Amino acid sequence: MPPTPAATRPQGFRAGAKAALPLCLALVAFGMSFGVLARANGFGVVAPLVMSMTTFTGASQFAVVSILGAGGGLGAAVVAAVLLASRYLPIGLTVAPALKGSRASRLGQAQLVIDESWAVANRGDGTVDRETLLGAGIVLYLSWQVGTLAGLLGGDLIGDPSRLGLDAAFPALFLALLVPQLRTRQAVLAAVAGGLIALVLTPFTRVGIPVVAASAACLAGWWRR
Amino acid sequence: MSDIWAAVVIVGVAAIALKAAGPVAVGGRPLPPRIMLLVGTLAPALLAAFVVTNTFGQGRSLALDARAVGLAAAGLCIWLKAPLLVTIVAAALATAITRAM
Numbered sequence A: 001m002p003p004t005p006a007a008t009r010p011q012g013f014r015a016g017a018k019a020a021l022p023l024c025l026a027l028v029a030f031g032m033s034f035g036v037l038a039r040a041n042g043f044g045v046v047a048p049l050v051m052s053m054t055t056f057t058g059a060s061q062f063a064v065v066s067i068l069g070a071g072g073g074l075g076a077a078v079v080a081a082v083l084l085a086s087r088y089l090p091i092g093l094t095v096a097p098a099l100k101g102s103r104a105s106r107l108g109q110a111q112l113v114i115d116e117s118w119a120v121a122n123r124g125d126g127t128v129d130r131e132t133l134l135g136a137g138i139v140l141y142l143s144w145q146v147g148t149l150a151g152l153l154g155g156d157l158i159g160d161p162s163r164l165g166l167d168a169a170f171p172a173l174f175l176a177l178l179v180p181q182l183r184t185r186q187a188v189l190a191a192v193a194g195g196l197i198a199l200v201l202t203p204f205t206r207v208g209i210p211v212v213a214a215s216a217a218c219l220a221g222w223w224r225r
Numbered sequence B: 001m002s003d004i005w006a007a008v009v010i011v012g013v014a015a016i017a018l019k020a021a022g023p024v025a026v027g028g029r030p031l032p033p034r035i036m037l038l039v040g041t042l043a044p045a046l047l048a049a050f051v052v053t054n055t056f057g058q059g060r061s062l063a064l065d066a067r068a069v070g071l072a073a074a075g076l077c078i079w080l081k082a083p084l085l086v087t088i089v090a091a092a093l094a095t096a097i098t099r100a101m
Helices: A013-040 A046-054 A058-069 A074-085 A088-098 A103-110 A115-121 A130-153 A166-181 A185-201 A209-222 B003-026 B033-056 B066-079 B084-100
Strands: none
Touching (some): A013 A058, A013 A166, A013 B084, A046 B003, A058 B003, A088 A115, A088 B003, A103 A130, A103 B003, A115 A130, A115 A166, A115 B033, A166 A185, A166 B033, A166 B066, A185 A209, A209 B033
């Protein structure tokens, strides 16, 4: 085992909620654009809201709305959305040791996992801080619901979130959380390999597969020390 | 059931199951050390993939656009050890300005 590095940022429920705050605006904005798109594609109000509350992963939701909206079949929409969500299988494994309580309670807590809450709660040594995950998860969950509802009811208040550069908030967050983790040869190797796999596969595979395939780069963990 | 509701239900159940599979199956206790070694490098691997797909991915193709400028701004902020909020705002601002030009 490598020496356990100290936590790279404050941990705990409040720290998680606070770390998620900078992303609230971006999540509300994208939730709004999801609501607007769903409404425009004939999804009504209730279905998109139920989707945001249960699915709670933006990429899959956008896939369903845009594929069905463009006249694509149910099968195509479901396959794309499930492939996009399949990264939560490996992510769930990293979260598993941290979640306490009964099976039902762990199932519930796991629903607060999205890329951003997981990234913020990562300690940098392979473990996840449960309180940070839940704090960030709750803030982001509420932002997503508020955004969806506002988009469905209020419509296009802010227009395209990319005009405000909000789509760049996500890679910035991920980079900011990646850099402090690059303290061992294995971590650097995994990051380089993961990034390359995703980059190379993007033009050749269905959306969602590059990220799942990139998790194979974790094999760098078995590299000799 | 309409296609819309069928998709909402199927994708919802799938997402809930995918997120919960690990925590329900092996949650609440430490994983074997050899597996922990892989879990430890899974984070940098996935984070790097997120950075790449969110910056250069455009559906099924690659694009070099204003997001790359945002990422560069974020990189500069990280190098200068700026707070997370500053890093994120700088990335959004740099991207928005590049798009407006």
